[in-house]
Amino acid sequence: MINTNEVIETIKMIQQDKLDIRTITMGISLRDCCDSNADRCRQKIYDKINFLAKNLVKVGNQIEKEYGVPIINKRISVSPISMIAESSDEENYVKFAETLDKAADNAGVNFIGGFSALVHKGFTVGDTRLVNSIPEALSSTKKVCSSVNVATTRAGINMDAVSLMGRIIKSTAEMSSSENGSACAKLVVFANAVEDNPFMAGAFHGVGEGECVINVGVSGPGAIKAAIEKVRGADFEVLAETIKKTAFKITRMGQLVAREASSRLNVPFGIVDLSLAPTPFAGDSVAYILEEMGLEKCGTHGTTAALAMLNDAVKKGGTMASSFVGGLSGAFIPVSEDIGMIEAVKCGALSFDKLEAMTCVCSVGLDMIAVPGDTSAETIAAIIADESAIGVINGKTTAVRIIPAIGKGIGDIVEFGGLLGSGPVMELNKFSSADFIKRGGRIPAPIHSMRN
Amino acid sequence: MKAVVTVIGEDKVGIISSISKILSECNANILDISQTTMDNLFTMVMYVEVAKMNVEFIKLSELLEKCGKEIGLDIRIQHEDIFKSMHRI
Known part of the structure; x- marks a missing residue:
């Protein structure tokens, strides 16, 4: 038998909190x-x-x-x-x-x-x-x-x-x-790219994968925010529990859709990626979750800790909900695709350097960030090097998706359209990294890579 | 296969009658009905057997949606598994 409260909760999550399946990726x-x-x-x-x-x-x-x-x-x-x-x-x-x-x-x-x-x-x-x-x-x-x-x-x-x-x-x-x-x-x-990521732009079918597979990416920043609104002021144990329970429900929905799609298409089910993927629309923001936790603006001191807790609790809740969790699974922090991030950059709360720190604990990396159009190739390379170092040393996936806005300077707004959103051009460090990048060659693998 | 019909909106005369007419024409059997008020909105949940229907599930879904628009309510039908999977281990 069906429980009315459960029915209504699900419908609320979908209708009001914008819970959705972000992608079915073959x-x-x-x-x-x-x-x-x-x-x-x-x-x-x-x-x-x-x-x-x-x-x-x-x-x-x-x-x-x-x-x-x-x-x-x-x-x-x-x-x-x-x-x-x-x-x-x-x-x-x-x-x-x-x-x-x-x-x-x-x-x-x-x-x-x-x-x-x-x-x-x-x-x-x-x-x-x-x-x-x-x-x-x-x-x-x-x-x-x-x-x-x-x-x-x-x-x-x-x-x-x-x-x-x-x-x-x-x-x-x-x-x-x-x-x-x-x-x-x-x-x-x-x-550290993953082979089964269903989210764009970084999806590819890895070399260890089979002929054809169905991967599903769920989303639901709005549903998490709505859930933690109800425990405003409670301690972190309660907060973590609330996030875990909601992530569980979201992932179960993803698992059901993945299984169903896989059986109807007669293609094996791969993984559910339980990422919190924001969109530029109100009520679908990861930054708003962090602010709901008690930060005046995303990007202020405490943001990295808040994001770390969110990312971990989402994984813990999701892991039990699906037989195969994979992909990137965690919280995405794209700037132009998240209304709360855009606002935080505009008011000066969120800087490029803080975003880099946040990538140490989020699921991916520097994502959808507009930088001045006259940024040198060496500076962009140095940003990639920093981000790669964070990934390599911490054994996690990191990524760089930045957009040099040609002809635009710091603070100008760049429109990308649709789900890619829009964002202000962010300030970078103005000192050169050219000689560092010019060296070439490889930075050796860290000592903890030797695990055999 | 069982499905759940939910009706959310302002309470008015004839809601059950309009919906049950559509369900009966499609040969969908109502197993249970419950109703409650949520945030001052009338909410009705119907549990329906749709295995022996004479139309496609999607057709019934469209008919209910259309009926909802006509009487000014939000009416939807969903496969029961979505609720079961999200809330139960």
């Missing part, structure tokens, strides 16, 4: 699409995505209707294209990005991830070609997302890759300057 291996002829390789890629993902959007919509749970995005992630395209002798991979874009259009999904390379220890021929193709590929396509993994705890930091990515981000921004550099919003530089 991971597709393209390893069998390798071909020495690039055109044939692209045809195989297109056909395979077409075949496997043809019902993805339809099934997503069906589940949404039957269960009454909004499913915001349907997406596809594919094997890192550098590994597939390098079977051909083509030197520029832009056409591969165009094929992915076309396949995404045809499947009706809003993003396709996997224009990616894993270069944490070094570049293969295909990796170099792919990375050099990123600026043109991202500015000439709409739905393709790209990621590059430049460091891992086991391998250390590939500083040549870090330096190159500084230049790539800069030139991606320049090539899409008419759209406020929004192509950079589709590019993530990772340390």
